[in-house]
Amino acid sequence: MLMKKPNKKQLVEFYKMMVRIRKVEQKLMDVFSAGEILGFLHVSIGQEAAPVGVCAHLKDADYISTTHRGHGWAVAKGIDLNPAMAELFGKKEGFCLGRAGSMHLADTAIGIMGANGIVGGGIPIATGAAFAARYKKTDQVAIATFGEGATSEGAFHEALNFAAIKKLPIVYVCENNAWAEFSPRSIHLPIESVTARALAYNIEAVSVSNNVLEIFDAAGEAIQKARNGGGPTLLEVKSERWYGHYVGDAQQYRGKESVAEAMGKDCILDFEKELIKDKILKKQDIENVQSLVDAEVEDAVSFARECSYPQESEMLDGLYV
Amino acid sequence: MLMKKPNKKQLVEFYKMMVRIRKVEQKLMDVFSAGEILGFLHVSIGQEAAPVGVCAHLKDADYISTTHRGHGWAVAKGIDLNPAMAELFGKKEGFCLGRAGSMHLADTAIGIMGANGIVGGGIPIATGAAFAARYKKTDQVAIATFGEGATSEGAFHEALNFAAIKKLPIVYVCENNAWAEFSPRSIHLPIESVTARALAYNIEAVSVSNNVLEIFDAAGEAIQKARNGGGPTLLEVKSERWYGHYVGDAQQYRGKESVAEAMGKDCILDFEKELIKDKILKKQDIENVQSLVDAEVEDAVSFARECSYPQESEMLDGLYV
Amino acid sequence: MKESRYIFAIKEAMEEEMEKDENVFLIGEDVGLAGGSFGASRGLYDKFGPERVVDTPISELGFTSIAAGAACCGLRPIVEIMFMDFVTCAMDSIVNQIAKMRYMFGNQNTVPIVIRMPEGGGLNAGPQHSQCLEAWFAHVPGLKVVMPATPYDVKGLLKAAIRDDNPVIFIENKTLHAMKGQAAEAEEDVVLPLGRADIKREGKDVTVVTASRLVHESLKAAEILANEGIELEVIDLQTIQPWDRETVYSSIGKTHRLVVAHEAVKQFGFGAEIAASVAEELLDELDAPIMRVGAPFGPASYSLEKFYVPGAEDVVSAVKRTLERSF
């Protein structure tokens, strides 16, 4: 099945989206370090290509489940930055009333089912969304995102097995960033590529590099197959984790070279170069995108700062319907 | 690696062991139906080849974890029939003080770690035994036995992944008898053979038919590899479940032809024919084996009947050390 | 009223709700083709087909979370966990996901899911097939926990649970499955409220708070004690989270004596919460120590089950202790 190549407008949109993710997270690192936000903050800097390449094929009605490292996916799925930022600040105007913060960010109105603090926890949940889509005979698809570390959890196994047997409309997107917390890939995987896991379920698998267009193509095929009743696919994206597991983790367990090597691979810069080479963007356009996104992010942070914290009296509101 | 072929004495021993398993379970069906034993009783009639072919390579010090359908494995590993039968009768002289019955039969002195009532539950436990063997630098191996239904549990996945990464001395023996309770294989497996599951962990897998010599060969290689530090193997045995999931299950969910087909494949009769053809056994020898085993089983049942039930006052004895 | 078996009442409740609402579906091991390990869904597969009566691989964690995901997307799953003991495999799904999905996402969605499971002894099936673990779930905010005692109740409560927009842990008892009793006529559509206790027998001397199988044992105890002139008030909680304080407290206001009885191990069981609440909020009403009835602190065993599970005689002796030791 041949996918349509993205047009110029789309390419620019991809670029802008990747920059948006990057800048949101850079800003988050700042405000976290300044103590304005609390809890755990896991950034996905270096991994922006995957959410953008995948979500470009999704409609609002499609579902995604994300992880602790899920900002990029929420942004790419189209989350409104202001209430999203308010949530990250723990404010009541946030999507989740300030209860979720970074680790559980959700906007179910546009199919963002919720980030999960349990490794692997979201994989069967997205599978359930795919089940619901099939049950209701819609053309919705679901995307489960997770890291390579998560593929060792029983939840991964049980979900993929079920999806394969039922041929559910879902794409499992594994962002293989070579690290799970403080442990290298070799602790988790006895295989070269996560795609080998798919053989256990007789589902198709494909591995792509951290290139947004490659991801876009592979995801496009998988999503189209899912929509057409062709069942699940496992899509591995080999990406890079630039920073620590969470903000504040100095990566002492990881050699300096490994960090430098990861940072040497910048999916945004690579794409920028391609776009310039192909004359799709000019230096000036790039500056425009950057300042536009900077402004968006600043706006969101200002919005979030002006919001208020939930009151103690609201703590249990709506716990039961 | 070329395995030694079994000699004549061994062949006769295999036959006798298979008959022993069969007769023990036939007797159990009788006494269960007569109400002499209670709870759940899952027989493995039709599947006698696997435990015999595998356990022929094991020493007392080697470990096995078994399932709800585990009598055959306990017998093949060398369990003393009298206290085993007492246990099945729930008597205090049983290996487990009558607390275990069929579903949890154990004799840890000869490495029978205990049958498990949780599907998949024993797989990581046997993996832990293999870990211990490696830790202590012994040449022990561990065998985890389970059905094809169990391969859908997260416990299976997590255990095999760990064993593969650590190259533990273990053989995973899946008795694929086409049924898990009342559900056919297709409910559980999106793959033709359970061996495909092994690809997810980069471990070797081999599938054999319900023939004791084939099983003996394949198990021999896998066990030798494990003892030599070569890591785990997944061994699938395609066997047949003649009777219901438990005694009392009339298999109404299963077509009569399917039952007849299964019963048409008798791993004991097939082996008997081979032995006769190869002039290893004569008709008379066979009759001798049968009556010898009959006597053993009768003895065990008489022993069990004479034993006594535990007292209420002993109920919590030894709960804590 | 007609007579029905408890297990059949479960089937009827599911069937009627599935007829009424096409978003209701059943999922679990052997629930479809085979009609359920205990026969709860017999006939439903033929009637509603494999899309709505969904057989799964043996994967409690997976299919419970799959159902949860479906519940977030507009469906109303009924999950069957074959034995309550196996819910240990699905705890992450229930506790970290299902119980919290509504709250932690700021009330964006509801999670209308019912998770059915039979608990308790009765089959001599040993330590991994006889547990009563309801206290765990009652300790987890976001869940409701229901434990019906009769065919009539199980149908009305299951229908209510299916219509409830909150996640409900719905606990059956294996020995009750075969029990016959009065049941609502099909056309009646009886839906019983969650969170409300039912006074199964009125009495003035001692209040017995209980649920599930122990309701029947307590009623037997009441018969026995009635011969001695002691009148028990037997309160069937029906729902243990949230539990009906009002009914319990007003009964204690009358009897001034309390026994709490359940099949689960006594220590740290749901009886502890009832007793502790009374000791906190109603201590001055008590004329005697609060006695609890539960299984002894050990695993069930294959051959000692009959000594292990608590019965009417345990309730009788607890009641007598509240009468002896009054102060």
Place this chain on the structure above:
Amino acid sequence: MKESRYIFAIKEAMEEEMEKDENVFLIGEDVGLAGGSFGASRGLYDKFGPERVVDTPISELGFTSIAAGAACCGLRPIVEIMFMDFVTCAMDSIVNQIAKMRYMFGNQNTVPIVIRMPEGGGLNAGPQHSQCLEAWFAHVPGLKVVMPATPYDVKGLLKAAIRDDNPVIFIENKTLHAMKGQAAEAEEDVVLPLGRADIKREGKDVTVVTASRLVHESLKAAEILANEGIELEVIDLQTIQPWDRETVYSSIGKTHRLVVAHEAVKQFGFGAEIAASVAEELLDELDAPIMRVGAPFGPASYSLEKFYVPGAEDVVSAVKRTLERSF
């Protein structure tokens, strides 16, 4: 006595026991190379190597049962579950296997395993990273449950847990990890008994039974109330299964007033068992209702944690209620 941090005392206990007994090993996620997510095993990997400080894939169920299997074969594993919340993934292993392996196999083997896990709030980490679930384990026969409050205690109790031949659930508290306090000298080899409570402060007016972080909050409450002339007796249970009835009951015999305090959600928490036992066995000694302190009945949330976790002021107000409402 020297000063030490709680987290360092944990490390010392593991290190000393690993030195003493080569069968002791540590297994869990990031415990090796990285020295543990909270730093509990810092340095142990370098000292004992990857065979005895075992990094695992993210697979709580798998590695807990693997450790259990090893425990049945002569080893003495210490399992680290990174956050107590993740133990939901390993419940089958702990409840159906580890707790029952000795009993159901007729005492053939022992299962000497320690499962360490940090619980509670303090990191604003939200609903899936802040839970206190000890009551679940205390309800499961076959397990011991330990919850140390100080650097001194955590070392002595962990050493005891490692030497104990029963499975022990060993619950740390995240806010205590960084706490400094008196600690035993290394050469002392202090081993504290499991199942014994420790009176952290003597007093005659009200008994406060507590454990883990709430010990410190209760001691703060005692300071505050001392200014008002109220003397609290603060009992640190240390082990909640089995718990030290004798110490608790004899204190109540003196004070006649009881408050039970823990960080877990109040309802169905371990406080319920203590309160219920007293209401059953010692009711006549009470001069006031038994008050319980615990978190409100809801999940923890990201931005309301400070209102959620109970503290000294909650203990103070519970104590005051026992003094007001006496009868």
